[in-house]
Amino acid sequence: MTQLLEDCAKRLKLSQLRSHIAELTADQIQFLEQLFTREIEHREATKLNLLLKQAQLPQSGHEPFNWQHVQLAKTLSKEDLWDGQFISEKENLILYGGVGTGKTYLSRCIALNAITKFGHKVRFYTIAGLVNQLIDANQKGQLNKLMNQIDKLDLLILDELGYIPLGKEGAELLFQVISMCYEKRSVIITTNLQFGQWNHVFGNQILTEAVIDRLIHHSHLIIFTGESYRYRNSSIRK
Template sequence: MSELLVECAKRLKLSQLRSHIEELTAEEVQFLEKLFTREIEQREQSKLNLLLKQAQLPQSGQEPYEWQHVQLPKTISKEELLDGAFLEKRENLILYGGVGTGKTYLSKCIALNAITRYGHKVRFYTVAGLVNQLIDANQKGQLNRLMNQVDKLDLLILDELGYIPLGKEGAELLFQVISMCYEKRSIIITTNLQFGQWNHVFGNQVLTEAVIDRLIHHSHLTIFTGESYRYRHSSIRS
């Protein structure tokens, strides 16, 4: 009996065929193996394309990541970061550093690996973009629908925390998202602010402390130093 054909039939949920494989000729087995293998490959590629589309990752270059200005904590290695080992533990990443130091690009690299290697469901938002969607959905009575979309994720990326204050409604809605994710899925946050400055974003000390408490309970703080990548490659500098 062809083990390959049995496995293909199982993956394609062709239970009736599996019970009749022994009745097939060698030529029929060979033909079906090629046919089913091609079908599985096409389905996997379609699934991958859909996951990449749904992730809404930012457009950027594909050059190798430069690690010389990244300070990793002792709790996680570069390999564990890129392999997404923290996802299985429902841990968070907080990427802290100045503008243009590579925080967003690293979060994209991690997301791509999580999708292409393991088929994880990922969604990338700027904090401002998500908050605007939350407010709009709340006003239209569609907040549960948006929350359900987040609830299906394996990894939520919140980019650019700290660039603008969120306002009372936006801060409270973002807190709801973070609370919903707590110990259920991983969050990556990129920020240019130290924890002590997050109150400027959330506008409420109690709410700020509650957000930080949930994020840092199972988290790894990675610090980015050096100057802006865009500034280093700018014609103005020369």
């Protein structure tokens, strides 16, 4: 058995092939190598498409991310983001800055890289969207099902914290999600609020402190400065 055929057989879990290899001709071996290689490529493409579909990433452009107005924490480098190091370490990212400064776009870029290069399971939610799903699932007795889906992720992205208050039930359910993720998977939070203002979202000081405590224990802060990209390119300003 050639090394290529052996590697393909392992990946396709065809261990019984070893016992029949001596019966095959060189042409048959070459044919199997080509067949197995195409099958592996097909499976990988199918898996990638499924991961991308499950991630529910927002639609956006494909231009490279502009780091001009971004300040990384000293504990973090661009390479750490692209090679998925923070995901391997189950660390969190807090992306803080004004509206339209690129927080969501960077989180999407990180997610795409994590999926396409490393096969990580990722899910993108707006805070409001996730809270609505949590409340609906709780009312229908299906909360455990939704929690189990989140529990299987490598990276959870929670976008737009700070735009609307969550209400008591929503805040408590979101706290359950963040607690479940603590030290088990990475979370990316995008927000336009400083930590001292998060109480306006959760509506309870004790709950707010508990959320922040779990998020910042293993986290890196990324600060976005500058003006809104949409405003900068708006027809009104022009």
